[in-house]
Every structure is written in structure tokens, then in C-alpha cells.
Amino acid sequence: MNKTYDYIIIGTGLAGLQLALAFSKDEYFQNKKIALLDKSSKTENDKTWCFWEQGKGNWERLIYKSWSAGEVITSSKHIEFQLEPYQYKMVRSIDFYNYALAEIEKNPNLQFIHEEVTYTEEKESSVTIKTSESYYEAAQVFDSRIPKGYFSEKEKYINIYQHFKGWMIETEEPVFNPDQFTMMDYRLKWKDTTSFTYILPLSTTKAFVEYTFFTPFTTEEKVYDEKLKEYIENYLNLKNYKVTETEMGTIPMTNFPFQNYHSQRITKIGTAGGWVKASTGYSFKHTEKKIKKLIRNIKQNQLPHQGLLNSKFQYYDKVFLKVLEKENEKGEWIFEKFYERNSIQEVFQYLDEETKISQDLKIMGSLFSSAFVKAFFRSL
């Protein structure tokens, strides 16, 4: 017999665990039986998540480091910013997984099951889920698996990949300024592409240095290694350092219509639901906001996915992706103008999708160029 639940969450990554935590903290769901299925036991520190927010948020106990100042460096400009009232905050994924799984264990209504989902079938009143070990049934499923259509239909859409490798480096001498992080340093590019270095200084002797691309293609691992080495030696001027951890990843930056893959009983969540902002690859805070809305929808007897994505900002993101697709070499110029001509507070508000049309127009005006005008019309 199938094991039956009210809700099943497939995938206990960022979105699945944030959703499970939200269910566990809300009285409304105290009588719901909820299962979480994941093929991974979530015991590795596989991601360094950063996000910005004002004041104290929901993740204070997990913040590993935060910054009140940042910088963007291009070949001709050095733009420094004070983030107040925002802070840029970093969470290590292992701390998040450990915290969330411990909270889930405390709650008898929630059960974590370490199994891989191989198949789902939606029927009129429930969804059947087959895993490597068993069968399950639930009235509503929240699914973090990327839809198959993303792989088979992706040529029809714009596909930029945010791909990167980071090294945690440690030095004997104090060399870093732990009070200021580097959002982007464009001085060392890979050919004529949108490629830059991102630095999170954790102390005077320890920093996370990541070489990142926003390109229509990915690359071999040795390319990141060469660029990291070159940057550390020639721009940080370090000869003696040791690499203590590494991180590699690819985040899709795309206008693929993830929203078309929801159904009556299956809600796609996380990257699979289009919750990664297409123009930035950030999703930590977006996930929190989407979950708040999704919970409200459930309580109001609406479809969980209703109104989660904002078509105005999806259009702006598409225009930006079009520029990167057609004229990838323009990235340095775009980000220089973006950060130089707008305050960091306006930038964050815009990327948080909280700006009004008048503010959007100001931001777009700051990027005015033939590349954007062409992309604007090509994206209609």
C-alpha cells in the first residue's frame, strides 16, 4: 500500500527546506502530514549563499559573515558603496541544512525520507510518487526537480549560464579587508566575455575568491583554476596562500517558462519553479518571499503557484539576457553603469523586484545604449 501524506516535498535543497520550515512554524499546518524526499542526505557544504536584506531577518542564527560595504571594480572605475540600511549576508549551506533538518526532526508531522524520486503520476484527487524504495501518495506535491522540458526545449529560449569556481584561501599575513566585499572585479576577463572575480573576505587572513562567467556557454574546470591563480597572484599580489575549500557550480539564467510546468496538484519550487532571478542567479531571498506567498495561497484555497512570478520583471530580465546573449562583451560596461549611476539601495530594491515603473525607467535610462534598445524590441 502507498504511504499517504497531505503534502510531499520533493527535494530538500534551499526551496524544499525553506518550505518545510515555513510549514513547521505555522499553526495552520500542525495537523498536516508532510514528507520530504531527497536523494541526497544533505551532509555536504556544497554552496555559499549570499543575499542582502535590511536589518535582522529570519536567518540571523545562520549568518556566517555580513558586510556593510562593497565595491565593483572595472578596467576604468572603482565604485565603492555603503549598503546601509542593507547588509550583504553569507550563509554556508551545511549550516542551513543542519539547522533545517534538526527543526524538521523536532516536528512529528514532518518526516525526512532519504530516497530518490523516479516517477510521479497525477490523478484527479492525488499524486502517486515512486521512489527507489517505495510508493507514496499526497494531495499536493512541491517538486524541486527541474522539468524535463527545460532540457528538451531549451534551444527555444535564451540560455546564459552563471558558472563559477571558488577557492577559500588562507594566508599567513593579514592582507584582506574583512569589512568590504567585492561584488565584481572585471580587471581580469576571459577573452571578451562577461567574466569577473567575486570576493568575500572573511577575516584579514581568509577570503573566498570566485571566478565567474555570465556566458551562453560553459567551460572546462582548468579555465577557472588558471584565472583564480592569475587573479590571486597578480591582483591580490599573493604568492603564499593555501586553498582550504573549493566550490563549483552552474546557475541557469534563462527566460525558460518554468511557470508552465505547474499543475493542479504539483507545484514546481526553487530553480524548477523559476525562483532563481534570471538576471542575477540569486534566489535565497526570492525563495523566502515566494514561500510566503505560496503559504498564503494555500490558506486562501488558491492554487499554491498563483501569482508567484512578476511578468514585468520577467520582461526586464529577458531584455538583459538578450544583451548578454547577443553582445556578451558588453557585461563590464553594463555593470559599471548599473552600479555607478544608481545607488546600491536602488539597485537592491530593483533586483528585489520592489521598484515602481518610475524607478525602473531611471535604472533603464542609466543603461541606455544601442545594445539595450535592440534587445528591448527583440524581447517584445
Ligand SMILES: Cc1cc2nc3c(=O)[nH]c(=O)nc-3n(C[C@H](O)[C@H](O)[C@H](O)COP(=O)(O)OP(=O)(O)OC[C@H]3O[C@@H](n4cnc5c(N)ncnc54)[C@H](O)[C@@H]3O)c2cc1C
Ligand atoms: C554553488 C552555488 C552557489 C550559489 N550561491 C548563491 C548565492 O550566493 N545566493 C543566492 O541567492 N543563490 C545562489 N545560488 C543559486 C540558488 O540559490 C541555489 O542553486 C539553490 O540551491 C536553488 O535551490 P533549489 O531548492 O531549487 O535547488 P537545490 O538547493 O539544488 O535543491 C534541489 C534538491 O532536489 C534534490 N533532488 C533532485 N532530484 C531529485 C530526485 N529525483 N529525487 C529526490 N531528490 C531530488 C537534490 O538532491 C537537492 O537536494 C547558488 C547556486 C549554486 C549552484
